[in-house]
Amino acid sequence: MQDSPVFNYINSLSPIRPVKSIQNPHQFSTLNFTSPPSVFTSPHLTSSHKESRFFKTHHPSSSDPTNPLQESPDKSTANEEVVAEAEATSTTTEFNIDVEMEQPQIVKETNLDDPLAVPPCGRETTDLSLVPYASPPREENGSSSEDAGMQKMYDNVQGKNETPDWDSLIADSSEFLIFGSPNDSEAFRCLMMQRASPSQAPSVMQTMQPGSINEPESSTASPYGAVSVLHRGIRRRCLDFEMPGNKQTSSENNTAACGSSSRCVVPSIGLHLNAILMSTKDCKTNTTHDYSCSEKYQVDLQGSSSTLQEALDQTEIEAVEPTLEELHLSSPKKKRVKLEAGEGESCKRCNCKKSKCLKLYCECFAAGVYCIEPCSCIDCFNKPIHEDTVLATRKQIESRNPLAFAPKVIKSSDLVLETGEDASKTPASARHKRGCNCKKSNCLKKYCECFQGGVGCSINCRCEGCKNAFGRKDGSSIVDMEAEQEEENETSEKNRRTKKQDYNTEVYLMRKEESSALPATPMSIYREQMVQLKNMMPPPQSVLGGGSSFNSQYTRKPEISLTHSRTKKSLETVAEDGAEEMPEILSHSHIDNNTKAVSPNGKRVSPPHLDSSSSGSVLGRRSGGRKLILQSIPTFPSLTPKH
DNA sequence: GAGTTTGAAACT
DNA sequence: CAGTTTCAAACTC
Structure with a gap:
């Protein structure tokens, strides 16, 4: 009125x-x-x-x-x-x-x-x-x-x-x-x-x-x-830190935070924030601290604005180290409502006991980020104080496999180029670069990297009995998959329904959409975005951030990926993004070539692109909550999320 | 929360 | 490259 x-x-x-x-x-x-x-x-x-x-x-x-x-x-x-x-x-x-x-x-x-x-x-x-x-x-x-x-x-x-x-x-x-x-x-x-x-x-x-x-x-x-x-x-990357430390000398706080416990990307190494975010591996929702947030934000954004705010609040309060928490002087209103665990794949936390977080077993390490407080790892060397060790180990692993730290999921188009796979056969736009090797999970569980990454299996996969909901390696139709899935659901997935109901629903919906409109249904797109986000690195922001490697990485994290995904989805390759983050790898590895056209620099780096795309999408979305969210995230909104 | 399952990573 | 072991996440109870 x-x-x-x-x-x-x-x-x-x-x-x-x-x-x-x-x-x-x-x-x-x-x-x-x-x-x-x-x-x-x-x-x-x-x-x-x-x-x-x-x-x-x-x-x-x-x-x-x-x-x-x-x-x-x-x-x-x-x-x-x-x-x-x-x-x-x-x-x-x-x-x-x-x-x-x-x-x-x-x-x-x-x-x-x-x-x-x-x-x-x-x-x-x-x-x-x-x-x-x-x-x-x-x-x-x-x-x-x-x-x-x-x-x-x-x-x-x-x-x-x-x-x-x-x-x-x-x-x-x-x-x-x-x-x-x-x-x-x-x-x-x-x-x-x-x-x-x-x-x-x-x-x-x-x-x-x-x-x-x-x-x-x-x-x-x-x-x-x-x-x-x-x-x-x-x-941006560490909302938690900043928010809390805002009151005082944030610069110092931030620095300290990152240096100390906050999850920081390994400096020299281009960390795959994507991986972090997207790493399909969901952060344990149980854990109270979600640092990376990118995913979290995604979820939040998608879910509702309120969620987002809550997420932010939570991050402020809970996030990061105690020191940072101490800094939170002002935030009066922080509700600690936790984001929905289900979708929220917030950040990565590892639980390594023997690898010292210096092997790819460690999700944090694999994602190119330092372990942080929320991690439950033992004898962790994946920390800034052990930077030298981390870098050396990383190099070693890269020498063994230049793609070891590269995004695992890349767009189908890229794959087509690389492998000659017919994209049309694969519902999902993205594929796991190396493919999975599942024997018992039927590619229906997160054991399967393809499934975990939200992508269908491809010819690269050596899986047995593939029933990947995102696309089977044999290219079976989605409809068939649905039928099977329904069977499964009816028969043996009571628990699944209860616990994973949300997830299944999402998948189901996605499939439906795909079936109805294969090309690019909202859901499918969403999916892709999710996947891409996981894998992608924020491009342009780095430019903006213009700061240290940390900055670039942090900046990129969520926002970017989201933004791109929509508009550029088709064009972008998840892998590439990751490549950006990993300068070293890119520099001497062929990854770049493989990854496709995505010139690391080019796409995401160019702000205009993103903006235009993002903005457009954003505008379009405005009405639509979720969609908007995704894009908005890319831009940084994630942090912005305000509150 | 403990135990099991799973498949990637690492090793041989 | 294949087979085996190691590892930690995912999952189950």
């Missing part, structure tokens, strides 16, 4: 807004158009971006015609209200989506690239400005005079209004912003700090006001500066 008036007002005022937008936000509009969609949508919201978004949202008719905003006004209003309460997950999600759609991120990226360009807090400031703009006007002024409200908002944005209700705004928006732009650690910090000390908020806010946006801001911000930028990737 509240919105409606506003909306109308906006519509009527739309002409005016352009002017406003032009002044301040003008930047984003330009950027939006010119710059390709950034990979990281939600994460780094620059002031301009937010503003742009803000304007867009509230001013449908504003500069950006394409803006899907029509709905946004209502949503935004709703969001504000909900957010005020702090727990509105769904709304938050929408918020994020909006952000992504708007693609202001580009600006962010730019800023990020240039640390000096905008101080962290400065960005936040912008955000804050947005808040007032969004919430106050409606609430306060909306009823009385919309115009006045708009003006007020405008003033706030412009910094004219020196006494905005920052506290309230911050309180409401902080959550928003914080979660909305997880990537910006600085922003986070600022917000977090503000939240932590409401009394201080006003002053801080003033500092952060629009006018000062571009200036290197407060001492707090400056320190982070480049550092924050450098660690951006880490943050």
